[in-house]
Amino acid sequence: MTDQIATDEEIEKKVLEIVAEQTMVGKSEITLASTPEELGIDSLGLVEIVFAIEEAFNVSVPYNANDPSTSDFDLSTVKAVVDAVKRLIEEQKQTT
Amino acid sequence: MIDAEGLSIKIGAEAKEFDGEARFSRSQLTLWDRVTQMAIAAGEEAVQSAGLELGDEESLRAGAVVGTSMGGMHTLDENYDLIYRQGKSRIHPFTVPKLMPNAPASHLSMAFGARGPSWAVTTACASSNHAMGQAFQMVRSGALDVAITGGCESQLTFGVLKAWEGLRGMARDACRPFSKNRTGMVQGEGAAIIIFEKLERAIARGAPIWAEVVGFGASSDANDIVQPNQDGASRAMRAALQDAGLGAGEIGYINAHGTATAANDRTECAAIRHVFGEHADGLMVSSTKSMHGHCIGAAGALEMVATLGALRDGVIPPTINYDEPDPDCDLDVVPNEAREVEIEAALSNSFAFGGLNAVVAMRKWRGA
Incomplete structure (x- = not known):
């Protein structure tokens, strides 16, 4: 995935996979509208998801656990994460 | 389990049958170095054998005082390998909480709900005895009613064994204490957790008292x-x-x-x-x-x-x-x-x- 340009669909699928693995909530119960609170993800869990995203997409996520609301990376819903990953991949394409 | 290729130490006392992967959940393994896994396994046996149950008030007067010399060396070794040898630019976010030497004491306190004073003690080969000595003094002085104490070490990694090699004190074939033909130490790994409890409390609840x-x-x-x-x-x-x-x-x-x-x-x-x-x-x-x-x-x-x-x-x-x-x-x-x-x-x-x-x-x- 890191060596080729991921399609939007692939990004969404991979993000859902990562969230499912980190939360151990069944994939069928996770939707794009799910929030970390609904999925029982605590602050350490978010940090773990950020790490898994960085590894999967070879991007650097601007996330600061001290004050997530001011981070330039929206983790409020699964959809927000998918969009943020798309944007990061796009930005990275332009800089390389 | 450890590849002896490139090591002059050819003998180690590995706990080969200790399989953390089989024993613990994925989320536990994400946070627990092998040294913590061993401490928790020993802690579970100790708490079960002692029949220890801590009520809400009692938990405030229970603590974990645990010796370890080096902390999470597998975590340190693996992650140094990732960044120095494999050139990775990022490592797992739980690397610090996994490798810190107080991780076993902290996880024991969490696992068994000990909310009183807990800490790790590190004095190389005497870490456990210093820890148990302090636990004993805490119980005797009345500062704790129950201490989950002992020690843990899991240091059989390539990097740590290289360091031991440098001291040139390792045995060639076996650990032969007091024997004239002894040639030095054999490095091992393991954990033992013992419950120290105020005598009156142990007697009152009918705990099995070993000594x-x-x-x-x-x-x-x-x-x-x-x-x-x-x-x-x-x-x-x-x-x-x-x-x-x-x-x-x-x-x-x-x-x-x-x-x-x-x-x-x-x-x-x-x-x-x-x-x-x-x-x-x-x-x-x-x-x-x-x-x-x-x-x-x-x-x-x-x-x-x-x-x-x-x-x-x-x-x-x-x-x-x-x-x-x-x-x-x-x-x-x-x-x-x-x-x-x-x-x-x-x-x-x-x-x-x-x-x-x-x-x-x-x-x-x-x-x-």
Whole structure:
């Protein structure tokens, strides 16, 4: 995935996979509208998801656990994460 | 499990059958280095065997005081490999909480709901004895009613073994304490957790009491960073006897530090002669490191378990791999075979690199 340009669909699928693995909530119960609170993800869990995203997409996520609301990376819903990953991949394409 | 390719150390006391992956959940394994996995496994056995249940109020007067020399070395080794050798630019976010030396103490406190004072103790090979000594003092002083104590170490990684190699004190074939043909230490890994509890509380709830911890003695050589010292060792044993109110003649067994290095065994035997005088010939001294290896920060805890067995069951653990008497170690070292002898009291010695000595005194429990 890191060596080729991921399609939007692939990004969404991979993000859902990562969230499912980190939360151990069944994939069928996770939707794009799910929030970390609904999925029982605590602050350490978010940090773990950020790490898994960085590894999967070879991007650097601007996330600061001290004050997530001011981070330039929206983790409020699964959809927000998918969009943020798309944007990061796009930005990275332009800089390389 | 550890690839010996590239190591001159060819023998290690690995806990081969300990399989954390099979025992713990994925989320636990994400946060627990092997050293913490071992501590928790030992803690579960201890808590279960002690029948320990902490109520809300009681949990405030329970703590975990746990010895470890190095902390999460597998985590450190693996992640150094990732960034230095494999050129990775990022490593797992839980690397710090996994490798910190207090992780085992913290996870024990969480696992068993101990909300009183908890901490890790690190004094190399004496970490467990210092930890248990402090736990004992906390319980005796009334600062804690229950201490989850002992030690853990899992240091058989390529990087750590390389470091040990450098000291040139490792055995060629086996750990042979007190034997004239000894060639040094065998590095091991493991954990032992013991529940220390205020005697009245233990009696009141009908807990299975293995023995009574009656004294702790510690000293510093203030001399050399690696060489053992007879004076420091003697003072720690004397201090333990004095703290326990035990006469030298009451000690039936000493679980020796007994690393099987030339220097330790000779110095330790001389210190025992110095402290016990004529009675040195009337007591048994063995090194169980001959069987479980030198588990460094876990050593004293494993050895306390062996000593508890000696006190409760009257089975004195042997010094195995003993081939040849050494005139410098001419004590009854219980060579090669366990012995059935009832004893009243015992000491367990730990003498650490850095000249930090810690000795625990125990007495047989004969009921209230």
